[in-house]
Every structure is written in C-alpha cells, then in structure tokens.
C-alpha cells in the first residue's frame with residue numbers, strides 16, 4: 603500500500619492553498635518545517651519508549667510508526683516548489699537532484715515501514731536505522747548539521 607496523502611497531512615498540504623501569491627513560498631517552507639517537526643516528535647517519542655524512558659505502549663508505537671511512514675512518503679510533495687526563503691535550510695540540490703531526493707525520502711519511508719513495534723529492543727534497532735536515513739538526507743540536502 604502506498605499512501606502519498608495521509609488524512610492527517612491533507613490539511614497541512616493544502617492549508618495555504620487559498621493564500622494569494624505573495625507569501626506562498628514562505629507558506630510552503632512553514633508546511634515542510636511542520637512536517638519535519640511532526641516526524642521528529644514521532645521519532646523522539648518512539649526512542650524514549652524503546653529505551654524504557656517512558657512506558658512502552660505497543661499500540662501507540664504502532665500508530666506512531668504508521669504516521670512516520672506516511673509523513674516520510676509525503677516529504678517530496680512538501681518540497682515540490684523551489685524557493686529562496688531565508689528561513690529555509692534546504693539546499694538547491696533538493697531540486698537539482700530531485701531523483702536522489704525522492705530516493706532518500708523513499709529510504710526513510712521503507713525504514714519507517716520496517717519498524718517493529720511489539721517490543722522495545724527491536725523498535726530501538728529499527729529507529730536507529732530510520733535515524734540514519736534522516737541523517738543521510740540532511741547531509742546531502744540540508745544546510746548545517
């Protein structure tokens with residue numbers, strides 16, 4: 603199953619659609635930052651559960667893993683438009699090497715889909731693999747660390 607638009611994301615994606623031309627690019631940047639923050643929050647919560655820092659809840663872990671997978675699948679659509687917003691840390695390589703960027707997103711999606719959420723230890727290993735896919739994309743396509 604391949605879902606490009608999760609129900610949760612549709613409002614994020616289209617929230618700025620009615621905005622007139624000025625500011626549209628910035629709206630895109632806000633939306634993709636929001637997507638990344640949602641991705642970060644879901645992975646942080648899973649890491650805490652996997653390490654025993656918070657109570658392990660397999661149902662919650664499964665829901666968050668599903669959200670991560672949908673969000674990772676939605677990364678490319680959030681970067682469709684190139685812009686030069688000063689608040690953006692996206693490198694021009696995102697658009698110069700769009701195929702590579704899509705592949706990097708697909709690797710994150712696959713790592714999220716492979717997460718095993720029934721027990722802390724396998725979850726921990728899966729999250730580590732997922733985080734490597736984040737870093738790989740950031741290293742190539744994002745300014746800074």
Ligand code: HEC
Pocket residue numbers: 631634635636638639641642645677689690691692693696703704706707708710732733735736737739740743744
């Ligand atoms: C396919 C590439 C790609 C993948 C995969 C990816 N990111 Fe990102 N991420 C980016 C880019 C590019 C930016 C910079 C966006 C901008 O500033 O416009 C970014 C920005 C961020 C930010 C900063 C948001 C802000 O408000 O400044 C966080 C946090 C983040 N990513 C977390 C993650 C995590 C966690 C994962 C993995 C679970 C992940 N990302 C996977 C490309 C990716």
